[in-house]
Amino acid sequence: MALLEVRGLSKSFRGLKAVQDVSFDVTEGEILALIGPNGAGKTTCFNLIAGVFAPDQGSVRLGGMDITGLRPDQVCRAGIGRTFQIVKPFQQLSVEENVIVGALNRLHDVGAARERAREILEMLGLAAKRALPAASLTLPERKCLEVARAMATGPKLLLLDEVMAGLRPTETDHMVGVFRRLNEETGLTILLIEHVMRAVMALAGRIVVLHHGETIAEGGPGEVVRDPAVLECYLGEEAL
Amino acid sequence: MSGPRRAAPGGRARVLLGLLLALLMLLPFVVNPYLLSVLTLILYLAYVGQAWNVMMGFAGQLSLGHSLYVGLGAYVSAALFVHYGVPPALGFLAAILVALVFGAAIGFLAFRFGVSGVYFALLTIAFAEFTRIGFDHFDWVGGSGGFFLKVAQRDYNDLVNLRGSPEMFYYLLLAMTAGCFLLCHRLMQSRIGFYWLAIREDQEAAQAVGIDVFRYKMLAVMLSAALASLAGVFTAFFNNNLFPFQIFGIEKSIEIILGPIIGGLGTLFGPILGAFVLTVLAEGLRGTMEALGVVLPGVKQVFYGICLLFVIMFLPHGIWPSLRRRLGLDSDGGR
Ligand SMILES: Nc1ncnc2c1ncn2[C@@H]1O[C@H](COP(=O)(O)OP(=O)(O)OP(=O)(O)O)[C@@H](O)[C@H]1O
Numbered sequence: 001m002a003l004l005e006v007r008g009l010s011k012s013f014r015g016l017k018a019v020q021d022v023s024f025d026v027t028e029g030e031i032l033a034l035i036g037p038n039g040a041g042k043t044t045c046f047n048l049i050a051g052v053f054a055p056d057q058g059s060v061r062l063g064g065m066d067i068t069g070l071r072p073d074q075v076c077r078a079g080i081g082r083t084f085q086i087v088k089p090f091q092q093l094s095v096e097e098n099v100i101v102g103a104l105n106r107l108h109d110v111g112a113a114r115e116r117a118r119e120i121l122e123m124l125g126l127a128a129k130r131a132l133p134a135a136s137l138t139l140p141e142r143k144c145l146e147v148a149r150a151m152a153t154g155p156k157l158l159l160l161d162e163v164m165a166g167l168r169p170t171e172t173d174h175m176v177g178v179f180r181r182l183n184e185e186t187g188l189t190i191l192l193i194e195h196v197m198r199a200v201m202a203l204a205g206r207i208v209v210l211h212h213g214e215t216i217a218e219g220g221p222g223e224v225v226r227d228p229a230v231l232e233c234y235l236g237e238e239a240l
Numbered sequence: 241m242s243g244p245r246r247a248a249p250g251g252r253a254r255v256l257l258g259l260l261l262a263l264l265m266l267l268p269f270v271v272n273p274y275l276l277s278v279l280t281l282i283l284y285l286a287y288v289g290q291a292w293n294v295m296m297g298f299a300g301q302l303s304l305g306h307s308l309y310v311g312l313g314a315y316v317s318a319a320l321f322v323h324y325g326v327p328p329a330l331g332f333l334a335a336i337l338v339a340l341v342f343g344a345a346i347g348f349l350a351f352r353f354g355v356s357g358v359y360f361a362l363l364t365i366a367f368a369e370f371t372r373i374g375f376d377h378f379d380w381v382g383g384s385g386g387f388f389l390k391v392a393q394r395d396y397n398d399l400v401n402l403r404g405s406p407e408m409f410y411y412l413l414l415a416m417t418a419g420c421f422l423l424c425h426r427l428m429q430s431r432i433g434f435y436w437l438a439i440r441e442d443q444e445a446a447q448a449v450g451i452d453v454f455r456y457k458m459l460a461v462m463l464s465a466a467l468a469s470l471a472g473v474f475t476a477f478f479n480n481n482l483f484p485f486q487i488f489g490i491e492k493s494i495e496i497i498l499g500p501i502i503g504g505l506g507t508l509f510g511p512i513l514g515a516f517v518l519t520v521l522a523e524g525l526r527g528t529m530e531a532l533g534v535v536l537p538g539v540k541q542v543f544y545g546i547c548l549l550f551v552i553m554f555l556p557h558g559i560w561p562s563l564r565r566r567l568g569l570d571s572d573g574g575r
């Protein structure tokens with residue numbers, strides 16, 4: 001069953017068609033990757049799903065419920081957690097407090113939220129830094145904190161926007177391991193935007209490719225990386 | 241750099257606070273009337289500073305017109321008392337109600353229509369100024385000529401009607417300040433406090449983790465307004481006279497915000513410490529100048545400016561965060 005149904009989503013910014021008629025499904029329990037060159041409209045897609053902008057056209061359904069045009073906080077409460085490509089930590093709060101704020105989405109008691117936050121930080125390997133202000137973290141650590149905070153909100157669907165960018169290969173492998181375990185053990189559904197093909201190939205069951213705001217390919221990782229259109233506009237440039 | 245401290249003050253902090261409270265309770269027995277008036281002023285600024293800190297320090301919404309709520313609280317309670325004989329022990333509820341309505345109106349206008357940052361601050365000034373002009377022409381409460389309460393008889397203390405000795409007012413204010421401190425402490429350990437801080441740090445990220453930003457900002461503004469209005473009730477019955485240009489003036493609003501900024505924005509103890517430091521220094525300066533026979537109008541404002549400059553340059557987070565570290569009260573790393 002499709003957990004997320006995106007239908008005919010379009011959005012223009014002052015004449016620039018950032019996303020045009022994009023449709024795809026994310027099945028419950030799967031990991032779907034959204035890839036494409038810079039400026040393809042991937043982040044805009046996320047923002048449309050997460051309620052940052054209302055789409056010009058199209059609809060978004062989560063578990064059969066229409067969530068098109070809801071505010072970001074309503075979308076989050078409906079069960080979608082998201083990270084920001086340009087990280088947005090609560091700078092002056094400690095790492096743990098950042099994650100507590102996320103956990104309070106489901107747990108109204110601070111003590112319980114703190115416990116949940118610690119579990120998540122442990123799982124993501126950030127536990128040693130929990131008392132430090134978020135402002136003192138390195139960029140990869142901040143990306144990791146984004147993930148922790150989004151996971152803490154208790155989502156059915158997690159949207160990850162380039163969380164592996166800037167990680168070293170071993171760190172990437174660690175993150176990949178975390179997401180895979182999470183996906184297998186808790187059945188968490190993940191939609192991820194990623195340029196790091198190493199991570200995409202290791203995680204994604206299916207891939208959707210965007211170019212100039214439009215879907216140009218969709219399918220299993222094996223097919224998509226051999227697709228001529230994809231090779232030409234995106235993957236061709238990169239050493240696969 | 242240290243984050244704002246709002247988690248449970250550890251055992252030591254609790255002991256120190258208890259000692260401070262005991263000291264403040266004993267002081268009226270030993271100090272002279274002048275010192276008691278200085279202490280009252282300190283507590284007054286500490287109290288309104290805490291009220292303002294809820295909005296700016298915790299939720300990150302800059303109000304430069306907080307004299308509005310103080311003034312409204314003062315006029316509402318005083319008018320009810322003078323015209324209808326309603327004692328302030330009841331009138332304070334009406335004062336809170338009126339402040340809530342104004343706070344809600346400002347918050348709604350600003351937050352529904354995306355007015356934020358500097359423009360929000362300007363809006364708060366505008367409301368305070370309009371209200372001042374309104375009261376200048378509001379003859380029912382004396383207009384610009386002022387509104388007066390019968391000066392209290394000092395032979396017995398009447399808390400219901402707020403007529404009594406300076407000691408009574410001092411203890412009332414001490415109770416208000418301590419109560420406000422406890423309230424803030426509780427709030428900052430709850431979901432509401434965490435949500436306010438998240439909004440202060442990054443609204444977009446706050447929304448993304450499920451926080452109804454509009455609702456929590458409204459809550460901050462309204463609570464801050466309600467608390468500030470109680471300071472107004474106090475002022476009205478303590479001073480027994482009200483003038484719109486004084487109570488609603490921008491100088492009053494500035495005076496409210498200096499303590500928390502100097503003491504430490506967004507901290508629980510900062511507003512109290514700031515009020516103490518500022519008042520003691522200002523009184524010291526006044527005393528010195530009097531002794532030297534120097535008369536310089538506006539010297540207090542200049543002095544405030546210098547204090548602010550000093551703190552911004554050398555202690556951008558205020559005095560309390562660095563003092564706290566020196567006292568070993570930073571529990572961040574300890575737990
Ligand atoms: N808020 C906005 N206002 C105006 N234009 C925008 C806005 N957000 C995105 N755009 C434009 O829309 C297009 C798609 O941007 P988007 O950020 O979605 O790309 P992306 O696929 O995420 O790229 P990248 O891989 O670089 O992150 C770009 O041309 C971008 O400049």
Ligand SMILES: [Mg+2]
Pocket residue numbers: 042043044085
């Ligand atoms: Mg992007």
